[in-house]
Amino acid sequence: MMLQYWQKLSLRLDAMNLRERVLVFAAAALALIFVLNELMLDPLFVQQKRMAQQISQDQAKAAEMQREVQQKILANAQDPDKLNQKKLQEVREQIQALRTDLLGVQKNLVSPEMMPRLLEDLLRRNGRLKLVSLKTLPPQNLNAPEKKDAKDADTGAPKAQAAAAQSPGTKPEVEAGAIYRHGVEIVVQGKYQDMVDYLTALEGMKWELYWGRARLQVDEYPVVNLTLTVYTLSLDKAWLNL
Template sequence: MPNSTEPFSQRFAALTLREQRLVVGTGLLLLWGCWDSFLYQPQQQERQRLANDIKQIEQLLNSQQALAVELETAGRQDPNLQNRQNLAALQQSIGNLKQQLDSGDKRFVPSQRMAAALQDMLKQHGGLQLIGLETQPPKTFGGEEQPAWVFRHTLNLTLQGDYFSTLNYLKALETLPWRIHWDSIDYQVKNYPLAETRIQVYTLSFEQDWLGV
């Protein structure tokens, strides 16, 4: 099967050095523009909305957790049916709040499936090759002074491929049924039309440990 990029490579090689630089520069500007308009800006807005939602729910979780401890202590000192009923209802409420974060439009990708999901999506894009996959230690999402309810799991992917394959892959990630947030993207042309793209993404999870990576 002939190499589909060969005509482009031949035309590119026929250009002068100045024209080649203009072509590469234009490609980089187009990639940055598409990423900024269709991925980064919407992600920034979504990230702020999600952070606000999580902050509100975490405040409820913290206050209800404190009340649960108080009721449990009171139950040990003066056990009675009402205290036990209140404690059970409160624990159910905490569970419902966690479920609210983990379902619907606030669904988190399970940490044990994040890397697999990204690699499975990569298999559907034959113009790309995975040359690096690195995980970072999980971090608490939100203030360090608050109890840890939600954890941030970050992955660094390094891909090699042409411009359009890279752009199509980034768009395809938006179709996943889980939230995957973008931190940064670094696109460098190494050997036109091939480029090396370093992408940093993260997801949120109730699990602190990386599993299955």
């Protein structure tokens, strides 16, 4: 069948003149191009269009990410110490929290101004002990770094003396975030049991004290000398007034 079809088609083409043959071949070429376009080229064009759209979307995302990176770079360039400032703020908040806690604790602590008077009042109530001496100790900043050597300590001594020699109306400098320990050293003389009674009375006060050093010295039995150091805490650097 196919052979007969091609033979008939060949005879018909041979019977045509040159112009008719050109038109037939042109029509056949157009039909072939149409078939190729429908079956192969159009799907390729659709796929290329999808790829172009995907590339365009990816480029848009990349451009957006680049803008975000530039914004972050500009932000850091404008404030290079932002991280350090954040850490500093956290430390300040911690110090403030400690100071707030200390204010709550201070409600039960003896104030620096009251401490010498309380010690003397208890001594008078005891009535059997003799007051040998009562002196205040320089306030200590518990947050201050320790001095590295004796040279530093000697250098700081004149400064401490100058601070102590300030006029009564001069307000001492207050360091930010500082917590001060105020101490009193009292020396009393009497019998051992009277010393025990005095210490028991100190412990029984409604006000709280921090105990420091206690030293007993026997000069002539049964008379005993007791050197006692007690402390309180405060946010104020003011020296104790005796």
